[in-house]
Amino acid sequence: MIVIGITGSIGMGKTTAANMLRDMKIPVFDSDSCVHDLLAPGGAGVTPAGIAFPEAYDKKTKSIDRGRLRAALGGDHEKWNLLESLLHPLVQGAQQDWLRGQKGKGVKIAALDIPLLFETGAEARCDCVIAVSAPEFIQRQRVLEKMSEEDFAFRLSRQMPDEQKRMRADYVLNSGQGLAEMRRELQDIVSDIREKFRCGKSCSTPKPPGWSPPKATG
Secondary structure, three states: OEEEEEEOOOOOOHHHHHHHHHHOOOOEEEHHHHHHHHHOOOOOOHHHHHHHOHHHEEOOOOEEOHHHHHHHHOOOHHHHHHHHHHHHHHHHHHHHHHHHHHHHOOOOEEEEEOOOOOOOOHHHHOOEEEEEEOOHHHHHHHHOOOOOHHHHHHHHHOOOOHHHHHHHOOEEEEOOOOHHHHHHHHHHHHHHHHHHHHOOOOOOOOOOOOOOOOOOOO
């Protein structure tokens, strides 16, 4: 089974790309959704996160209140690192269970949607990696509709720069030229991946396909 990793910095269109893959009948594991499940009632992350951040534990629902958790984390990198050290192994285990399940169903190609793919070394578990990218000014427009400049800057500080992701990925998907063009590019990428593996090749050499986001001019 071919495993595609899909990643991208905040506001780059990674979720849209993942949904497009689903439309192409390619199953996608949503790592963000997995984290939500881990912190929900009965989730495997409730106990370790509750011990580390007791102010975020909701005794009534026996879950982690995500709003209180975000407040507890604030802009403290050490606290974020601690939370990630508790949750990332659980997410990776869920990914492996999911992949085994997809393989058991006879699925030929599946995708892992992982925001911090390169940051956590998850590329080692993928046959190919697609980095979703867009010009910086478009990224800013998208993100600042939902959060403050301060929150945006902090989120960026915890992610590998977009340029490095594009250099390390096997494919770069441009999300800045409209949904129709994005879908066409993604279809071409998936076709190329299928053809490579059909011919016994691989995507082991990082090689963005020539496109790079234009720099903002204002």
